[in-house]
Amino acid sequence: MKSMKISDAVVRRLPIYLRFLSELAMNNVLTVSSQDLGQKLNLNPAQIRKDLAYFGEFGKKGIGYDVLFLIEKIRQILKLDKTLSVGLVGAGNLGRALCNYNTYLKDSMKIVAVFDATPEQHGKVINNLIVQPMEELEATIKALQIRIGIITVPSTAAQQVATQFVAAGVEAILNFAPVVIKVPNNVRVHHADFTTDLQSLAYYLG
Amino acid sequence: MKSMKISDAVVRRLPIYLRFLSELAMNNVLTVSSQDLGQKLNLNPAQIRKDLAYFGEFGKKGIGYDVLFLIEKIRQILKLDKTLSVGLVGAGNLGRALCNYNTYLKDSMKIVAVFDATPEQHGKVINNLIVQPMEELEATIKALQIRIGIITVPSTAAQQVATQFVAAGVEAILNFAPVVIKVPNNVRVHHADFTTDLQSLAYYLG
DNA sequence: TAGATTGTTAATCGATTAACAATC
DNA sequence: TAGATTGTTAATCGATTAACAATC
Structure with missing residues (x-):
């Protein structure tokens, strides 16, 4: 898992997830499902789950993803956690x-x-x-x-x-x-x- | 051929071809091979030939593509022949x-x-x-x-x-x-x- | 003719989507 | 528990590349 090569298509979607998640956070939304995300971003929910799963198990079955936690994770992945x-x-x-x-x-x-x-x-x-x-x-x-x-x-x-x-x-x-x-x-x-x-x-x- | 669905990846490469061909034309280059194009644009020559072949037989075997002719054709394909x-x-x-x-x-x-x-x-x-x-x-x-x-x-x-x-x-x-x-x-x-x-x-x- | 290069088919590679067991 | 939703496997779909006969 650690050394798996991530495709550019995946990497380019991460900032899009990040942006929408930040918007959710501003509106005090606590969790979000891949279904929600897919609907808002015009993407297939399975694709979103797969994209995120390349980097770890960030979601909770039956619940979805914790918005703030996922933001933090994507920032880390993209090396955006420092300026x-x-x-x-x-x-x-x-x-x-x-x-x-x-x-x-x-x-x-x-x-x-x-x-x-x-x-x-x-x-x-x-x-x-x-x-x-x-x-x-x-x-x-x-x-x-x-x-x-x-x-x-x-x-x-x-x-x-x-x-x-x-x-x-x-x-x-x-x-x-x-x-x-x-x-x-x-x-x-x-x-x-x-x-x-x-x-x-x-x-x-x- | 006429009604074949062209992928967005192909359509997005056409303007890149067009731009480089225009540059060649400015330098009075008359013909260009898919090999030349591929080398200059960081693309596979087979891909370039395939892209162009979706729209017609624009090249000459053993010679390559006529620069001005190809420019005109791509302009037509992209609907850029009128303002x-x-x-x-x-x-x-x-x-x-x-x-x-x-x-x-x-x-x-x-x-x-x-x-x-x-x-x-x-x-x-x-x-x-x-x-x-x-x-x-x-x-x-x-x-x-x-x-x-x-x-x-x-x-x-x-x-x-x-x-x-x-x-x-x-x-x-x-x-x-x-x-x-x-x-x-x-x-x-x-x-x-x-x-x-x-x-x-x-x-x-x- | 000999060399070069196309157009196209077949092979490969990669990305997306569907499906579902696991489980919160 | 029942409903929801993940992570992941398998299936599908699509795009790229290799190979080569045709031919200029």
């Missing part, structure tokens, strides 16, 4: 917008440094963060122990930024640039490219 | 950032209307678009024949906006709010939620 530092490169419109999500991400993650290649941006303040030049990227990432990088630069610069992130020791990258970037096997990349999302949507028009 | 009108609700930081992608989306899609619930936003101009009140949503969507909607409002308002979109005749929705929204079966929703992307990334930290 993770995030660095962002690209202080354009999108980058600045993302910086303002810090309040939403709350305790689990925090964007702690912003970089940009254009000198005009340097020194500008975004949500209490000072935009730094690229030359300071490596030193800052190491000093602040940044393990996750966000890329919001134009496509043409994305690969170069990814390479710099990796060289500085970043372990995971969220890439918003509409281009496939390549990194070593030990670094994880997720693509958050809304242009491809939009284009694939068009296929489903009647 | 699609897009409406956006939520003129916050993220919404404003997305409006500036109009130039990138070029001919295939265009955000043509922006709405917001807060009166302070009404009348403001974003990238040549005037922010309209929600009361005008339905009339504007019908008048401009908007078929795709983007939601960039807070989670608490997302479901309501989705319902309004559907009522106004929108056929596909890209939801940036970190919440699962429900729509009728004939409407397609894609979730573009970077907070869950980020949280699932954390799982892969060493």
Whole structure:
């Protein structure tokens, strides 16, 4: 069980469970069944039970899952039980917008440094963060122990930024640039490219 | 072949092919093999051939695919050969950032209307678009024949906006709010939620 | 022709769902 | 106890990959 390989599909559902569970907790709901969860999240209850069972026996037969307990467990699984530092490169419109999500991400993650290649941006303040030049990227990432990088630069610069992130020791990258970037096997990349999302949507028009 | 059901996984790769093919075209590359494509896009060549073969015989044995021809075909498949009108609700930081992608989306899609619930936003101009009140949503969507909607409002308002979109005749929705929204079966929703992307990334930290 | 590459079938792999004994 | 719901196995479903004849 311990060393079983968990599929990405499972991992990507965990934050969705977490979010809904947090909402339940805010409403003082104490327990929830896989049936409830499935209904609210448009997922099969068996799938939810299976997803959670990969990591332990979190539920009680006949009762369901304790909301607060499950929140704690999923936080641990996702390594969100401590605050993770995030660095962002690209202080354009999108980058600045993302910086303002810090309040939403709350305790689990925090964007702690912003970089940009254009000198005009340097020194500008975004949500209490000072935009730094690229030359300071490596030193800052190491000093602040940044393990996750966000890329919001134009496509043409994305690969170069990814390479710099990796060289500085970043372990995971969220890439918003509409281009496939390549990194070593030990670094994880997720693509958050809304242009491809939009284009694939068009296929489903009647 | 004509009525074969294409999986979402396939549809979501088509825009990625399209983007890279456009880049090749800009560099005056005339043909490309599935091997080349696979290498550049981190995909299996057999998968690429199979994806494309769902829609027709676009390649030439021994040669590969004609770049311009394939671009045209994928545009047709994705219904991107004519300009699609897009409406956006939520003129916050993220919404404003997305409006500036109009130039990138070029001919295939265009955000043509922006709405917001807060009166302070009404009348403001974003990238040549005037922010309209929600009361005008339905009339504007019908008048401009908007078929795709983007939601960039807070989670608490997302479901309501989705319902309004559907009522106004929108056929596909890209939801940036970190919440699962429900729509009728004939409407397609894609979730573009970077907070869950980020949280699932954390799982892969060493 | 020889080499390259497609389109497609078959094999493999993986993910989802159904079913149900265990049990709260 | 009776009803509800888990954890898990088995069945199903679907997606990816390998292999190769066809052919440019």
